[in-house]
Amino acid sequence: MREEVRAQDVARSSLRDAARLLWTMARPERRQVFIGTAWLIVAAGLEALGPILAKRLIDEHLLPRQFEAIGLMAALLAAIWVSGLAASGLRYLQLTRMAGVAQKAVLRLRAQVFQHVLALPMAYFDKQITGALVSRVTNDTESVNQLYRQVLYVMLDSSIVVAGTLVAMAFLDWRLMLIIAALVPAMVLVIWAYQRLSAPAVAQARALKSDINAQIAENLGGLAVLQASGALGRFQARFANHNDQHYRARMKEMRANAWLLRPALDLLNVLLMVALILGYAQQREVSGLEVGLLYAFLSYLTRVVEPLIQITLQFGQLQQALVAAARVGVLLQEAHAPLPAPGGPGIERGEIRIEQLRAGYGEGADVLHPFDLTLPAGSFVGLVGHTGSGKSTLLALLLRFYAPRGGRILVDGQPLETLDEARLRHDLALVPQEPQLLSASAWDNLRMGRTHLSDATLQEAARQARLHEMLLALPQGYDTLLGEGGVQLSTGQKQLLAMARALAGSPKILLLDEATANIDSGTEALLGEALSALRGRITVIAVAHRLSTIRAADPILVLHHGHLVERGTHEALMAIPGGVYQRLVQLQQLAE
Ligand SMILES: Nc1ncnc2c1ncn2[C@@H]1O[C@H](COP(=O)(O)OP(=O)(O)OP(=O)(O)O)[C@@H](O)[C@H]1O
Structure with missing residues (x-):
């Protein structure tokens, strides 16, 4: 073929x-x-x-x-x-x-x-x-x-x-x-x-x-x-x-x-x-x-x-x-995705509005079905749902990796597709499911070519991501070469590094795709606090299977087969009789 x-x-x-x-x-x-x-x-x-x-x-x-x-x-x-x-x-x-x-x-x-x-x-x-x-x-x-x-x-x-x-x-x-x-x-x-x-x-x-x-x-x-x-x-x-x-x-x-x-x-x-x-x-x-x-x-x-x-x-x-x-x-x-003319707006506050969004891949069926949603600037949003329910797809649309099949996304009132490419990539950061590390020092991995970022900024970001102490404990501290794909670090540490890397750029919107999946409960709790501390400054959308990570989020969005079926605080969602979120929490408690 x-x-x-x-x-x-x-x-x-x-x-x-x-x-x-x-x-x-x-x-x-x-x-x-x-x-x-x-x-x-x-x-x-x-x-x-x-x-x-x-x-x-x-x-x-x-x-x-x-x-x-x-x-x-x-x-x-x-x-x-x-x-x-x-x-x-x-x-x-x-x-x-x-x-x-x-x-x-x-x-x-x-x-x-x-x-x-x-x-x-x-x-x-x-x-x-x-x-x-x-x-x-x-x-x-x-x-x-x-x-x-x-x-x-x-x-x-x-x-x-x-x-x-x-x-x-x-x-x-x-x-x-x-x-x-x-x-x-x-x-x-x-x-x-x-x-x-x-x-x-x-x-x-x-x-x-x-x-x-x-x-x-x-x-x-x-x-x-x-x-x-x-x-x-x-x-x-x-x-x-x-x-x-x-x-x-x-x-x-x-x-x-x-x-x-x-x-x-x-x-x-x-x-x-x-x-x-x-x-x-x-x-x-x-x-x-x-x-x-x-x-x-x-x-x-x-x-x-x-x-x-x-x-x-x-x-x-x-x-x-x-x-x-x-x-x-x-x-x-091979055609590039059409980019807006340079000079368009960036992200100032980080408010996200989603209107009748519909998405799918190639010729396949829709994997996100139309829904409306407004996320105020600075909110800490949890995104949960069963495997394949469309969480990563929603992030991919926000990242402008794919164009929606219908509806639109507005950021600070501006259609996403009109935002200036360079400013968008600066103002919007992603911590992916599988962090990609360079075969370079911790400094280089945090900096990622952004030469304007000072060492102090990078260290501060590492502190926020609860990584600073771990990096100091490496043989040459921040100068330690992390090996190809970061083999010197554990999977959890890699995720923390990806988080610090994202935070170092002072984004207005931070997307986390299962970023806490491999972190121990203690570090996760600290990170949860750190994410809550960003509230009011950075809009955080965190996809998490581990529901404890997003327990403090407001709202928590629940996707089910591509439909946005529930939204609200942890307490509100737990109060829905037979709700999807409630079932997810119960299943997780059973597993633990
Ligand atoms: N690149 C792709 N090409 C085709 N189909 C895709 C692609 N990525 C995802 N899908 C399909 O879209 C649907 C939603 O996938 P998505 O990755 O958004 O789910 P998810 O909720 O993030 O799952 P998980 O919790 O496992 O990460 C799935 O049915 C998946 O098979």
Whole structure:
């Protein structure tokens, strides 16, 4: 299924789109490209000059045994040597220049792709596998680098050499030149046949490689679960299967390469040499022998054949790189969620009004059904309900991760979708169910790149989150490196850190998604106090299965199958006979 989507994706982004993308990325370097091309033309001209001079030396001096003009002969020899040397030097310098252009273009492309991916709507990631995306940002952009190098380096240079050599040949003898020019259509035919044979295998190999990356990322990410459930064997078998398919696809492509490209081209080369010698012999019967001319043409022959072989050999990789470019192109075409124009309002007080809100995912049924609600600024709101009742969905809508299907959310009287993106992200903070920690120090984890936050602010936030003492107790205190994903901390400590991180930014609205699930009862009680202390300053919406966390909340909202069925204080909700909240509390008491 995943494969089908990809094939369509790539088909959607045609070769033309890929070319446009490549040009856009290289555009800022176009001056360099033009200068490089001009010098490559000069280099090709100098190279083509060699055999012309050699022909003169042979036919006018060596063959007729005319050695009187020794000065002229020496000058011819020196000119052959100098032109060859200058051509090599020039080519080396220009190819280095082109390689630099390619690197810069890819640097730009990779930055753009990464930036683009990070800003994609959360709904996009519901359908994607992280490893596959990583593959697009790294492998595919690397293949695009190859494409640049081939197009700018091999293709451009080789085409210039072929064109220059054909012109030089025409200058010497246009009929013999035509014999060699016949090589070009034959070569095109070989390339066409090769493409037909290898294109499907190339596309398949690339898609499979992306799958392999995705599996590695997924399996490493969930290794603890795989090991614990004894599922390693099954996943290894799945991986081996994909790996094998990838091998087969690559072999198919290699076979097309080995059987078709090089042998066919070598054969053409030999045929041409024979045709050239025959053509020469026939012509010279009429106009007399010019060995220098034959020498010049034979050396031109390699100068035409080699670049043409280079061009065709590159076609295999070109194919891969174009598929990669198309895949990157598809990713870049993925639409961002429409953002309001910058300069919109931020959150001043934190009042939230919800009007007839309705939500769902993709094509699925509604998971939130219309309700109205006003949460005054500074209130401490508890959000409870059975698993799957829609709590996280409501938070996701408040975070503007998804657009509602109907109704609207107003913050301080302003529609949520009109709030300035940067100000919204500053004024609204989330403590997620699974805190993401960086492999960095506690300071860095609290600061999260917000360089304007002072150490004192971060420590104060840590105190509020009841984390300060725990961080001080670490070997290097706040400077302790927390390891990948914060492995140095317990799950509960990670949650506290995520809380401190959120508080450090002084948000106006704080969303907590099961933020106390892994904290011991003592710390939870302290944190509950801390949350209550925010009352009046920050609007807090806390999703909690552990009802003690939100006992002091006012109001507590109860979701049931996506409907807002109850709202009120703990006492008020407990007073509803047979109420959902009451049942939740009773069940929890029973469990304890
Ligand atoms: N990204 C998603 N794509 C499709 N369906 C989703 C997605 N996220 C949630 N759902 C569905 O929406 C419904 C509500 O899920 P939600 O996560 O909001 O529930 P919840 O009350 O937060 O549950 P929990 O207490 O387990 O966190 C569920 O039926 C779930 O299957």
